[in-house]
Amino acid sequence: MTEIKKVAVIGAGVMGASIAAHVANAGVPVVLLDIVAKDNPNRSAIAEGALEKLLKADPAPFMSKAAAKFVTTGNVEDNLDLLGDCDWIIEAVIERLDVKQALYARIEAARKPGGVVSSNTSTIPLATLVEGLPAGFAESFIITHFFNPPRYMRLLEVVGGEKSKPEALAAVSRFADVMLGKSIVRCKDRPGFIANRLGVYWLQTAVTEAFRSGLDVEEVDAIIGRPMGIPKTGVFGLLDLVGLDLMPHITASLAATLPKDDPFHAANTPVPLVAKLIAEGYTGRKGKGGFYRLNHEKGKLKEAIDLKTGEFRTSRKPELEAVAASGKDLVRLLDHDSTHGRYAWRVLGQTLAYAAALVGDAADEIESIDEAMRLGYNWKFGPFELIDQLGGAWFTAKLEAGGFAVPAMLGVADGRPFYRVHEGRRQALGLDGAYHDLLRPEGVIMxxxxxxxxxxxxxxxxxxxxxxxxxxxxxxxxxxxxxxxxxxxxxxxxxxxxxxxxxxxxxxxxxxxxxxxxxxxxxxxxxxxxxxxxxxxxxxxxxxxxxxxxxxxxxxxxxxxxxxxxxxxxxxxxxxxxxxxxxxxxxxxVEVGVGLIPGWGGCKEMLQRWFALGRLPKGPMPPISRVFEIIGMAxxxxxxxxxxxxxxxxxxxxxxxxxxxxxxxxxxxxxxxxAGYAPPAPQTLNLPGRSAKAALKMAVESLARLGKATRHDVVVSTALADVLSGGDTDMMLPADEDALLKLERANFMRLIRHPDTLARIEHMLTTGKPLRN
The missing domain is CATH 3.90.226.10 (2-enoyl-CoA Hydratase; Chain A, domain 1)
Known part of the structure; x- marks a missing residue:
């Protein structure tokens, strides 16, 4: 098998359905199956309902709603025959071994010879999943662990078993790379693989240390955030994002499968407040809120949980001397003699040490661990890149001084950087103590x-x-x-x-x-x-x-x-x-948002494109109106x-x-x-002038009367209408590019002098948000 042309996803929950949507984004046909709907004459109602939810979801799983046409829905009782021409079948059902293995037996009877089967699990070892199943199935079986949401998260962890055929791994990896846009990280068959094993340890450590240090959630998120190159959601904001109710399942799985001496167990202490929040429906952003919530009774006031009392209060911006004093120097933050500095060190120090301990266990290459955290958790720097920033010798000495175990990989490095540039080539330190070139995949230029x-x-x-x-x-x-x-x-x-x-x-x-x-x-x-x-x-x-x-x-x-x-x-x-x-x-x-219009040819180019389209009703007004709508609505x-x-x-x-x-x-x-290139020929458009401008202006003034356009919206839209109509001309006079650019420039300059435009620009620069004036 060398090429994947059709895919199936079994399990139409949020994750499975979103994986199917992303396959459709690539223009590849995909079958989406789930169990038969109970008490519903439409036996495929579950999969069909999942597709309908995908089309309404925000952020959108589909890159265009038109991609939905590539999805075929069905159920596992009546439609397993649809698997017969699928090259890759992805299982994304409940994390129960008995359910998965029963499904695999049915897939084995329906799949095409050589068709690859994978599980989206991150909690059950591959060897356990294929235990007792036919050898032919095991040869075609792998794990492909997507991250949620699949469209936006670039990481894909891929795991092969002892019996998995190399060509099965290669085919899926190539398809996921080129067609799905994934960065493939090959993991060993270990609990949690790389990203979740390290990421969950990091989160659990941060939460445990927060309670121990008596910090507020806002303080934690400000420390474990931008100063470390981590998204501003920090820790508690991230837990709200992924769902508080999801974490106990992941931690329970890791606790049950990791060795007894794994440092994870020390970090995995019970948090009664989390159990209380989940019981009360505070499961994060998908619920009533989590560690943060919007109080709708107080005009969407942002509130945060008080970790000491368990009660919500108004969220506040923390004062962090340790962060302010350290600037961009991470060492100064971790060395700062304060509660905040000590907290930063205990969380990041233990996390980076755990990452170093995973080399040789979860993965043999440090670059795999770094890539997993960059793309799986949106860290700006991977753990080993962070150690290099701190200095390996400094980091090792601080671990020893704090009584923490020093992982073997830090001994291998012996103070040397984990990454270096040698003769123009980037290299990474290996388990063998030697540096190895970091090679890009074929077809990649950076x-x-x-x-x-x-x-x-x-x-x-x-x-x-x-x-x-x-x-x-x-x-x-x-x-x-x-x-x-x-x-x-x-x-x-x-x-x-x-x-x-x-x-x-x-x-x-x-x-x-x-x-x-x-x-x-x-x-x-x-x-x-x-x-x-x-x-x-x-x-x-x-x-x-x-x-x-x-x-x-x-x-x-x-x-x-x-x-x-x-x-x-x-x-x-x-x-x-x-x-x-x-x-x-x-x-x-988007220039109208700051009270301007496109001034570097945007109006001209969009007019030319919509006039050339040929799919709109005849006459000049349909393309002019469409461009007016697109630019005018930003x-x-x-x-x-x-x-x-x-x-x-x-x-x-x-x-x-x-x-x-x-x-x-x-x-x-x-x-x-x-090869044989010739520049494009200049274009001239026949534009209606005053009559078109009047029609467009009337439309905007009507919106203003309905309260859908502001006073300055009318001013900006009138300037835009002047350009798109061809200016103050008679009916259907030709307008070349020079004429349109002149109109753009004149109207741009008229608007930039307007005080309401200047107010919009200043507001955007100050707040990052548009001003509706």
């Missing part, structure tokens, strides 16, 4: 590797141009949030000239969390506050000029976004010849699939499911376009 071994072709404080081989250059934003400023545009212009001279193609890409949050609003507000209007207009003109240079360059330009691509970050993609987008790309022209596509529906992306643009494969895919697209 800019961080190129940057480690080479110097940029061009660089300034806001961007850089890199040679990524085979005649392709890569333009990288390097500012905070990859915001675009005059220096970004200046280097982009220089890069266009450089690539025209020395390269075949250009890729615009970076490895930040977000492709680009758009133009630097802080600079715009500063210029407006000192009435430097000419500087702002120069910036608008500069962006229009540079983006047009990209569009009509003598070589292909491929955008490769991931994460946010908003405002000017979206506009640069609209001006690329093609885009290879990560599936989790969130694109939108519509953000919440996936690459949705971006195609809004025409932020073209139908021919590519989508990469695995973030690690994005640059390689974009480079391949650029090279393909470079």
């Amino acid at each position: 800019l961080e590797d190129i940057k480690r071994a080479a110097k940029p072709v061009l660089r300034n404080g806001s961007a850089a141009l890199w040679d990524i081989g085979d005649g392709v250059a890569c333009f990288e934003f390097t500012t905070k949030m990859n915001a675009i400023d005059p220096d970004t545009l200046d280097l982009l212009m220089r890069s266009v000239h450089q690539v025209a001279k020395d390269y075949k193609a250009l890729v615009i890409y970076n490895e930040g969390s977000n492709f680009s949050a758009g133009a630097n609003l802080g600079l715009a507000l500063f210029a407006a506050n000192i009435a430097a209007w000419s500087e702002i207009e120069n910036l608008v003109a500069q962006g229009q000029t540079v983006y047009r240079m990209l569009k009509y360059a003598p070589f292909p330009v491929v955008g490769a976004p991931s994460g946010l691509a908003l405002g000017g970050g979206c506009e640069i993609l609209l001006n690329c010849d093609a885009v290879q987008a990560h599936a989790e790309t969130y694109m939108g022209l 519509s953000v596509a919440k996936s690459a699939a949705e971006a195609k529906e809004l025409l932020y992306l073209k139908s021919a643009d590519g989508v990469t499911m695995n973030r690690y494969r994005l640059l390689a895919d974009a480079k391949a697209k650029a090279l393909k376009l470079a």
Whole structure:
């Protein structure tokens, strides 16, 4: 078996149904089965109901609701024949061995020869699951442990047994990597595998030490959060997110299966308050709340549980001298002589020591443990990367001074870093005490590797141009949030000239969390506050000029976004010849939220795309109205699939499911376009002018009368209508790109001078939220 073309998921609970949805996101047919519904004439009502819930869920399991067409529902009594042509069957039923093994016997009778079967379990060993089952089944059986929610969590832990065929592991791993976008971590058949074994130990230690130290939940989450590169949910916020009622099941399983001398048992102390919260329906965000709740009787007031009294009180921002005094120096935090400093050390110190003790047990490679925690728990740094930040010798000495056991792996390191760069190659320390190269999977190119071994072709404080081989250059934003400023545009212009001279193609890409949050609003507000209007207009003109240079360059330009691509970050993609987008790309022209309109060609490009679509009713108003709605509502596509529906992306643009494969895919697209490349021909649109503007303005004023649009919304929308209608022209006069860009610039400048726009910009910069004025 070499290729997976159809998948089945048995078990339509939240996890199983969401796995099926993500397979559908890849455009792969998937069968979703569950037990027969009791007292219901529709015997497949459970699976069908699960599909209906998926379509309404938030965050959305489907990247586009259109993906639901790839899901076929049924039940395990009437529809097991649907497994006959499935290449991979995923079991996601209740964590009971007898139930699973009874199901496996039925799957064995129905599956195709060579079809892989896997369990989504993380609590029952693989050897136990296949015990007593036919040898042929055991050869095709593996564990694939997804993390919830499957669409968004990139980690997939894969476990093979003694009898599992290597080709079964390889086929599933390749499919999950390329088609599902997963980072595959191969684990040993140990309780909890890697992420949950270490992650649950970390959470239990943090909770136990919090009670012992007499800290508030807010103090804990502020300490065990951003200072350590951990999401701001911290500990108690994360427990609320995953569900308080889930944790006792996981801890009970680990307690029953881990060796008696495992440090987990010391951390796994009973917490009566948690039992009380669960009994009262406080199971976390999915229930009435958990350690935190919103008090709806007090206007959604955020409250937190008092760990001493067990009663809710108003949540408060903690004062943490230890965090403030340490700045970004983690050693200073862990060494701080205070309750908060000592707590930080006891939690992180024991967690990192446990991680080191897992080498050789849960996994043989430190990079597997680091990847599991980065992607399974969204840590910015893995445990061994954190030890390197602290210094191995310092960490070992502090463990010894505190009376903690020093794991063998720290002795292997003997003060050396766990990671190093040697001759431009990143290496990791192995159990054998030697350093080994960290090799990327086939088809993966990372800019961080190129940057480690080479110097940029061009660089300034806001961007850089890199040679990524085979005649392709890569333009990288390097500012905070990859915001675009005059220096970004200046280097982009220089890069266009450089690539025209020395390269075949250009890729615009970076490895930040977000492709680009758009133009630097802080600079715009500063210029407006000192009435430097000419500087702002120069910036608008500069962006229009540079983006047009990209569009009509003598070589292909491929955008490769991931994460946010908003405002000017979206506009640069609209001006690329093609885009290879990560599936989790969130694109939108959101300028109206700060009282502006797109000024770098976004209006022009969206008009051209919707006029060229050819699927709307005839006449100029349908495409104009659709673009007016998209931009006027600041519509953000919440996936690459949705971006195609809004025409932020073209139908021919590519989508990469695995973030690690994005640059390689974009480079391949650029090279393909470079063969016989010719720039696009300029476009002219016939726009209706005054009549269209009047119609659009009437629509907005009607919304304002209904209270659905604010006073300044009308002002901004009127400016947008002026651009999209072609300005103050007669009926159906042609408007070329120069005319549309001139209209964008004029209306942008009119709005930037408006006090209500400046108020919106300042509010956004201060709070991160839009102002409705």
